[in-house]
Amino acid sequence: EPEVTQTPSHQVTQMGQEVILRCVPISNHLYFYWYRQILGQKVEFLVSFYNNEISEKSEIFDDQFSVERPDGSNFTLKIRSTKLEDSAMYFCASSHGGSGGDNEQFFGPGTRLTVL
């Protein structure tokens, strides 16, 4: 069964450093998402991406964040200068549609980001 994959599973970085989190969405999906989950809290939307551009972003997704689909399979989230409060699980998700009856989103296993 196709699934979303993410690498690395755990990333430890120093405050101020840049990190890139990688995702391979399900191959025939067209919509891609990043969410984050701070320990013990609910999952929060960061950004959605369709047709090579951002569809929507949350207030969390400030100028320090960017997303890219560098080739036909990968979808990346870059944090330019990490802060302590960026420590969280980051989940990539993908769906075939963006709304209506076809936006079942499938999540990857997550990358745990720890900022020291």
Add this chain to the structure above:
Amino acid sequence: GQQLNQSPQSMFIQEGEDVSMNCTSSSIFNTWLWYKQDPGEGPVLLIALYKAGELTSNGRLTAQFGITRKDSFLNISASIPSDVGIYFCAGPLFYNQGGKLIFGQGTELSVKP
């Protein structure tokens, strides 16, 4: 911001018991999704609901899309130890075209063998 409220926050039940949890909002949703999350892993989609009043089953799980489009419930029958985890409801607001999901805060289920 928009919120989904899940209740109860946690449940402790005996193996074999049935479980019911729900999710409510002050806003209308056009889709309800129920996910299960195990510790340290990503949410796994259990059931998707698309029409008001729709009742959908997936094995021992049954979920319903409320008539008002502002609530949904999830039932688990004859619980087993592997049902342990956090159950999240989620959905896109009816006017949202980008697919952004709003998540509830979760219901944590513990099952005693």
